[in-house]
Amino acid sequence: MIRAHQRLACTQIAIIGLALGVAPALAQERRTGLSATDLFALAERDVAADHPADALAIYTALARDPDLEVRSEARFREGMLLGALKRYAEAATVFRAFLDEKPGTPRVELELARVLIAMGDEAAARRALRQAQASGLPSDVAVVVDQFAAALRSTQRLGGSLEIALAPDSNVNRATSARTLDTVIAPLTLSRDARQQSGVGIKLSGQGYARLNLTQNLALLPRLSGAASLYRSPAFRDVSASALLGLEWRVGHDRLTPAAGPTWRWYGSQFYARTDTIALDWLHPLGRRSQLTVSGSAAHASYRLNPLQSGGLFDVSAGIEHAIDAKSGIGGGVGATRQAARDPGYSTIAGYANAFGWRDFGRVTIFGSASVRRTEGDARLAIFTDRRRETLYQMATGATIRSLTFHGFAPVVRLTYERNVSSVGLYDYHRLAADLGVTRAF
Structure with missing residues (x-):
């Protein structure tokens, strides 16, 4: 989903440097020849090392990249990580921002439905599923979505809204x-x-x-x-x-x-x-x-x-x-x-x-x-x-x-x-x- 050699703007690199607590000189060194692919790999290593805050800082910066594919990939990975951390409201907001720029992306609509279910908002989850199905799904994916819709159940035991x-x-x-x-x-x-x-x-x-x-x-x-x-x-x-x-x-x-x-x-x-x-x-x-x-x-x-x-x-x-x-x-x-x-x-x-x-x-x-x-x-x-x-x-x-x-x-x-x-x-x-x-x- 990303361009292998898409470069980040200097301001985005500065944001990453500050978010990670990296000294300005080190951030400047990382900027040289650093591609979006390199930063995605760095974020994955942070996740594997149990440093999710560092990975989220990278994804947040990449979500401001001028290239739509880089922004989309960053938002998708950020939403998935937030969902894994059970920060469901933040994950839903990120997935929604993805769909605002790239509507009709069934995988993201399904992930949005998943976090909405975890929040206890079944009505919104069902709407996200119907919109995913309206986008047109491959037959094998459609079967999985149908099973997901049939088994749809809110899992959050306590919830509310204001x-x-x-x-x-x-x-x-x-x-x-x-x-x-x-x-x-x-x-x-x-x-x-x-x-x-x-x-x-x-x-x-x-x-x-x-x-x-x-x-x-x-x-x-x-x-x-x-x-x-x-x-x-x-x-x-x-x-x-x-x-x-x-x-x-x-x-x-x-x-x-x-x-x-x-x-x-x-x-x-x-x-x-x-x-x-x-x-x-x-x-x-x-x-x-x-x-x-x-x-x-x-x-x-x-x-x-x-x-x-x-x-x-x-x-x-x-x-x-x-x-x-x-x-x-x-x-x-x-x-x-x-x-x-x-x-x-x-x-x-x-x-x-x-x-x-x-x-x-x-x-x-x-x-x-x-x-x-x-x-x-x-x-x-x-x-x-x-x-x-x-x-x-x-x-x-x-x-x-x-x-x-x-x-x-x-x-x-x-x-x-x-x-x-x-x-x-x-x-x-x-x-x-x-x-x-x-x-x-x-």
């Missing part, structure tokens, strides 16, 4: 901009807090999990997760947390994941609702490039401030994700939701559909999504003149900028637009929001 973003929002409370609403009694004048409010806040989300293997094909999965949208005014702060206990059962190529547990939500610094849920997810591969996910759940929601909203929640959905090639993919899904509240005015039935896609352009990934949701109320609320009938449109686009990667994280920019067209003025709104944050660079 994301943070600055979030300017034109409608933090998803409220109408109207000053008055028509009611069966008389026009109702809304207070300022009940109307559309803009603001800039902080969004936080995170999760943690444990994987306890019971048998070869069965594991216990306790999970904790939380999310928060925090604004200056306490009235619009939205915080939720959940604790789920589930199983992961593998049957052939398929995976069944039942789970149950509570979710708590606080809004406006007050306890808002508790939802107790049981759910089942089924993941089924559709060939080498696609996968099908079918989900169903049943829950009971208890609203503290308005018990008339309390009742059952039922949801079923199906979605498909497909790798077009090594640099792009698409997906979509449909679903339905039933809310059965104590007051028929709060009872609704809804159907929805969504589509999404992504494309890599060098070290930038562009993504976008669109969805539509139609909701029908069983009856009108006593105060309003009409029952709830509405259509919610949502569109989002953004980019992950891996060229600015720092310690395995990269900036992400996302722009979201929502428009809810409702027969009940209280629910009619529009919203434009942005997220400026950081996410993993792989």
Whole structure:
């Protein structure tokens, strides 16, 4: 993969000299007649001598070489060494940088999937495998990849993630901009807090999990997760947390994941609702490039401030994700939701559909999504003149900028637009929001 006589720039040699603690004079001597091949051999000797830090310093310097093949070889060897050292996040970042410059390299996509599995990120690992298969594999390699996909299992016993973003929002409370609403009694004048409010806040989300293997094909999965949208005014702060206990059962190529547990939500610094849920997810591969996910759940929601909203929640959905090639993919899904509240005015039935896609352009990934949701109320609320009938449109686009990667994280920019067209003025709104944050660079 490398040119045998490709020379390093003087600045790169200086970097190696400093990284290895070599005196400047010695580094200058090594520069004379030193080829990339010589440095790769030196790095291999460092690995054999159990000096991985020295080898990594060489690979890091070679990854800045002007020759693409030298950079690629250095990144591949660096990623493999980091993986062997169980520095999986760093390895994934290096493999991702390789693929940004040389997409459609199946071996590297497979190695990326391997370290993602070790990190416990099975969804990302499956996507890497589908993209490798979309690149076109020799028949003998394809068989091995199929076996790898069939046996795919997260091996990390403990794991988690954390994301943070600055979030300017034109409608933090998803409220109408109207000053008055028509009611069966008389026009109702809304207070300022009940109307559309803009603001800039902080969004936080995170999760943690444990994987306890019971048998070869069965594991216990306790999970904790939380999310928060925090604004200056306490009235619009939205915080939720959940604790789920589930199983992961593998049957052939398929995976069944039942789970149950509570979710708590606080809004406006007050306890808002508790939802107790049981759910089942089924993941089924559709060939080498696609996968099908079918989900169903049943829950009971208890609203503290308005018990008339309390009742059952039922949801079923199906979605498909497909790798077009090594640099792009698409997906979509449909679903339905039933809310059965104590007051028929709060009872609704809804159907929805969504589509999404992504494309890599060098070290930038562009993504976008669109969805539509139609909701029908069983009856009108006593105060309003009409029952709830509405259509919610949502569109989002953004980019992950891996060229600015720092310690395995990269900036992400996302722009979201929502428009809810409702027969009940209280629910009619529009919203434009942005997220400026950081996410993993792989």
